[in-house]
Amino acid sequence: MEFETFPNPAPERRYEITHVNPEFTSVCPKTGLPDFATITIKYIPDKVCLELKALKYYFLQFRNRGIYYEAVTNEILDFLVSVCDPIEMSVISEWKTRGGMYSIIKAEYKKQIE
Numbered sequence: 001m002e003f004e005t006f007p008n009p010a011p012e013r014r015y016e017i018t019h020v021n022p023e024f025t026s027v028c029p030k031t032g033l034p035d036f037a038t039i040t041i042k043y044i045p046d047k048v049c050l051e052l053k054a055l056k057y058y059f060l061q062f063r064n065r066g067i068y069y070e071a072v073t074n075e076i077l078d079f080l081v082s083v084c085d086p087i088e089m090s091v092i093s094e095w096k097t098r099g100g101m102y103s104i105i106k107a108e109y110k111k112q113i114e
Contacts, residue, residue: 003058003083005048014087017049018042021059024093029066036096037069041080043089046111050084069095073105081109 024037039059041050058079062072077091090108 001058001061001079003079004051004054005084006051008045008047008049011045011047014044016042016044019050019052019055021056024059024062026062026072027064027066029068032066035069035098037072038094039076040092040094041076041089042092043080043084044087046085046087048084050080069093069103069105073107077107077109085111087111 019041021039024039026035026037027033028035041055043050067075073091073093076093077089080086080091081089086109088108088110090106093103093105095103095105
């Protein structure tokens with residue numbers, strides 16, 4: 001999948017970017033019912049930043065996919081790390097209540113600096 005990025009306007013500075021998608025949807029692979037979540041991406045960019053329209057369209061591909069919460073969170077992290085090679089990144093998925101319980105999944109990445 002092609003994903004648009006843009007040059008980091010301040011590569012000499014470490015700063016954190018946060019993107020929040022409160023309308024993320026996917027499908028439960030067991031029941032086929034929709035799952036709803038807020039996805040929060042926090043990262044310290046290196047050479048490039050994530051473009052928001054590309055991020056929105058990336059999230060839409062999960063809308064009809066049967067996938068577990070843990071897999072969603074880790075797949076998003078792995079993909080975004082591959083497209084922007086950040087210094088650090090975390091993806092937090094906060095799932096709406098189902099059956100009286102809700103789940104929060106967090107996956108993190110830190111670049112190995114040699």
